[in-house]
Amino acid sequence: MEESKAPLSILLLDDDKFLVEIYGEKFTKAGCQVRVFVSVKEALDTLRKGFRVDAVIFDVLMPECSGLVFLRQVIDEHLAPGAALIALSNQNDLADEQRAKAMGADFYIVKASRIPAEVISTVLDAIKERKRKTS
Numbered sequence: 001m002e003e004s005k006a007p008l009s010i011l012l013l014d015d016d017k018f019l020v021e022i023y024g025e026k027f028t029k030a031g032c033q034v035r036v037f038v039s040v041k042e043a044l045d046t047l048r049k050g051f052r053v054d055a056v057i058f059d060v061l062m063p064e065c066s067g068l069v070f071l072r073q074v075i076d077e078h079l080a081p082g083a084a085l086i087a088l089s090n091q092n093d094l095a096d097e098q099r100a101k102a103m104g105a106d107f108y109i110v111k112a113s114r115i116p117a118e119v120i121s122t123v124l125d126a127i128k129e130r131k132r133k134t135s
Helices: 017-029 040-048 067-076 094-103 116-134
Strands: 009-013 033-037 055-059 084-089 107-110
Touching: 009 017, 009 040, 017 033, 017 116, 033 040, 040 067, 055 067, 055 116, 067 084, 067 094, 084 094, 084 116, 094 107, 107 116
Parallel strands: 009 033, 009 055, 055 084, 084 107
Antiparallel strands: none
């Protein structure tokens, strides 16, 4: 008898409430559990309390602090072990992309260059790749 698999767990951080609602709905329809945050502090607090995720998706430009600062904290505090780490930005900034990837981000997605379905597909592929590497 095949064991049923738990849904993939996604943390999405972006200060655009409309965008997190859209992506939250799209990930849910794709069979994922998704928790959305518009606050870096709330996202970090949730991870620190033990919320385990398969992917962390974060906006680079946030009002509280940079998404790259958020990424550094996630990595330094081991808050998302084994999770795919994906920057999502309005900025097509090569320097930010290189910094994010050097820090450990798997992808840097420019929002304007991809439709939501493509973002979902990229995230799911990144999770599969991470799981393949760690198993």
